[in-house]
Amino acid sequence: MKFIEFNNTNIVYENIENTPRTAIYLYLSTEKQAKEGVHTMLGNLLLQGTKTKTAEEIATELENHGIEVTVDSRADFLKVSIICLDEDLEFALNSVNDFMLNSTFETLNKEIFKFKNETTASMDTPSAKASDAYYKELFKGHKYGITNTKILETIDNVTIEDVKNYQKELLTGRKIISVATGIKDEEKLFNLLTNSLSFMQKNDIEIKYNPAPKNKGNLIKIEKNDAKQAQIFQGWVVDGINTPDCAKLNVLNSLLGGAGLSSRLFVELRDKKGLAYTVRSSYKTLKDGAHFTLYIGTEPKNIKKSLNGFKTEIQRVIDEPPTDIELQGAKENFIGRYKYFYTQTNAQIASVNGWNYITGLDFSCNEKLLDEVMKVTKEDIIEAVKKYLLAEPTTVVLAPKEYLDF
């Protein structure tokens, strides 16, 4: 992996031999908070027409070349991903340059209309509905709590001017081009990237953090009377990447419910008690914090049993801490999963490298994290449980009304 400044542009480059497709991830972020919905609308509008091309023309020319371009508005950044055969790279970059600089945003009203309907449609899925309510509550008062249903409340107030102004902020914000490719001629590649994507020239913007608050947890009940399964999300805002607890929380997650078929929640609640098909924990890190979440989908009459099961397994980490073998296994599991999910394809590699930069991390942070994971002790795990998971959690339960009286 190489990080360079080339033609006044920050580029992170990784050469992966014998791969026919190049992956380029553009990350753009700004410290200025846009009005709710503007960031999402910008992402939705960027492929919807420029001064010279309609949405249909843009989509057709990209897809005629088999080029995958997606624009993803996350709370921390806007990400444009480009994946194409090496031979189509120049064409893809020119197209991206055009829509990044020349989008008209004229179809804003239609995109708002579509967003409203798509959000309504997605809430027909019980797990999506429960998940939306969970993140809204968990991160109340922080940008991470602005879910699609929250955006719905004020989406009609978004104007084209809002979108244009926010785009300007992003273009003068923190930026990186992250590329993973089989192309070896670096000089030629960097010239192509920086000439085609001149809007990606760097600005020396200092990164700021606005840590997500660790709110006191609440219990939210959602009625869905024809649900065959209850959807239960439970969790806490915890410390994130680049903090001393990150490695500990990752190992705790592998141990508790993130390792696949052998972690404690899976074995105890699924294998031994038959309560669920899906039960897991997850530890997700974001720029301004992280969350540790437990999830189970279970027959509605098992709600109390499942919540008690969560509680028991959390306490059991303290009462029956992992043996040396279990702890070592949790660490190696984390490392194996890291390799599997983040180092196998050009897209995974470009995505991770770009994310590290845009969230203010060192490019060697992943290697460091893997080293730190290997140093985690059982005392560290117990300490992490006591510090985070004994606090009152945020819990969302979706089920038919008759089962919500618990």
Add this chain to the structure above:
Amino acid sequence: MENILNIEEVEYPYLSQKVKIYTFKNGHKLVLAHKKSTMINISTWVKTGSINENDHNNGVSHFLEHLMFKGTEKYKAGEFDKTLERKGGIINAATWKDYTFYYVTIPTEHFSLALHMHADMMTNPLIPDNEIGPTFDINGEEPKEKRERCVVIEEIRMGQDANWRKVYNALNAIMYEKHPYRRDVIGTKEIISTIPRDEIFRYYKSFYTPSNMTTVIVGDFDEDIAIKSVLDEFKFQDFGEFDKLTPDEQIPETKIKNPKTVINNAHINTGFMMYGFLANPPKNLKETIALDLLTTILGEGKSSRLNTNLIENVKEPYVYGVGASHYQLKDGDCFLIDINFDANKKDEVIKDINSELDKLQTIKKEELEKAKKFAKVNFAQESETVSATGELIGEFMTVFGNLELAGQYLKMLDEIDVDYLSQIAKTVLAKENASISILMPEK
């Protein structure tokens, strides 16, 4: 090695070396594919799934897949998962209509251990009663002990909350007259709660035979060691004479004989609709490729006809999401169109889709070129990781019945012209050939 009956070499797209297929004397096949990676993928594909079930044991293939992880003589229940996941392995399995497959993707240094445990699981499962859990009346009292039987029932419940799955299952039930493909792979709560251990084990003995299994290894490995290890580790049992299960009649249905429309209701806010068509088996490579191309033209990507005409070019679209998909099944392909829409506009949506199907009989050259490029890129994408490569090889071996077709795919792609594509659209995707399943909000 005297146990090898036959060796074939096959060109495979985007792999630098030819793929080798070894057929052993007992009928077990081994496919070796070299690919540079820090991880190795081992999978075994069993040519059985819901296709070999009947109305009394529907769901047994999938239930057995769960139970295969419940221990062997050498390793008690949970050891397989624990040991390999503690080495950084990703393990799982999946059951479909034509096949069931089990896989491990693990850092390469643990190849021997992974192969040893995988082979042991495939050939010596105990399927113990205490892990299955007691039979019980699903409409009666709770079972005394909730074990894997209840886990599968929870998985069935999960599917009952998934709107697309409801629509798809209802469609399957009306697309086929008799073929076992009409059944849901996961089965029913009534069958899973009552099927005894002996019936499950009888199914294992009937279909998990060496000649029904293909093991695929993708990654960086020494070929001689891999072959020797597979021969040594896959110790198939001889079950002697027993009352083998005979599958239901499997007469391929390659066109819907009596197209129907079914409407169901749920507590939802929007409408869900699925069109289904049947086609010839995928060994008719040219036709199956044509259907892949028609999928792209009609419903893959933002520039597809359905997305453009029903969403992007409409001022206030009443269609919220639309797509097409095509999947290969041994006894005949299936082509689907899925639409999520404003529930007040059901009739308009049907009219729109029918109109698009009529128009599909005329295809522009540039649309064909776009679809061909898509197909090539998809192939490249599916060759990027050891696990995706293993999965595609397994599918070609099991569903297509011939890995050479993978090598021929890209060559034959170039032979397809708009006339052929139009002809397939006309014969397979005519609106009169479709069955339709609709899920609407409760009134």
